Amino acid sequence: MAYDLQEQEQIDTLKAFWSQWGKLIGGAVLAVSLGFIGFKGWQYYQRSQAEAAAVIYSQLETQLQGGKLGEVKSTVALLQRDYPSAILAANGALLAAKLAFEQNDLGFARAQLKWVLAQQGDEALMAVARLRLATVLLDEKQYDAALAELDSPHPAAFDSLFLDLKGDVLVARGDNNGARESYKAALAKAAPDAPARDFIQTKLDSVGN
Incomplete structure (x- = not known):
């Protein structure tokens, strides 16, 4: 297919542009794409973490209502180990401390409250x-x-x-x-x-x- 002189000049200019800037533009597009994928992946991870923490927190609430401090200690420790940044972990620690205080386990209550303060939330x-x-x-x-x-x-x-x-x-x-x-x-x-x-x-x- 033949091109006239003006078209050929445009094609040559485009080729020169892509020869100079193609890799940079391609890299930028790739970076944006990876960033978007990473953001979506982070959102999914955060959502799945929150859902998993909520399951454990539901168990903790039942144990708190029953005044079962021994079970509460194990469950709140699990929350803090696996989901330390979840707001439910801090809430769980506050409630566990309250139950421990009521049952005169002041050492455990103090430890839970210090854990909350250490999170800087x-x-x-x-x-x-x-x-x-x-x-x-x-x-x-x-x-x-x-x-x-x-x-x-x-x-x-x-x-x-x-x-x-x-x-x-x-x-x-x-x-x-x-x-x-x-x-x-x-x-x-x-x-x-x-x-x-x-x-x-x-x-x-x-x-x-």
Whole structure:
């Protein structure tokens, strides 16, 4: 098939372009394609991980309802080993710690709460874990360690709760003056309709306001 001079020049120009840039463009297309495939693969992996974690978490919920701490320990350990980044693993640890605290296994409760804090996850979840850890430490009479947790950074929405518990720790340590100031600050930070206001006021009255 014959080409006129203009067509031949266009063909020659196109050939020259692909000779110079063809490999780069092909590589870029391949990289984009692989990136898309990788992204889809990652989405599928994340979804399958979440589904598998949910199955184990369902078992954990049943064990928690039955108060079976021994079984809870095994199941939460499995969640943390195989799905440490799943939010269900952190939630499971919080619930396991709560059951352990209720059954006076303070060592296990403390370990679970420290595991949650080590994951550096959602700020609100971390604040809940820190409050519960401070409660465990208070029960263990580790007052300085409890105060250190309560002085750690946390979302402002938790200020009243942290200050209230700090007052409890200071009362236990015999520092009524410090507790009084902490309870006052907790009241100042609490919402006007917060259910805990009356309880905090009662504790403030008990140390002298």
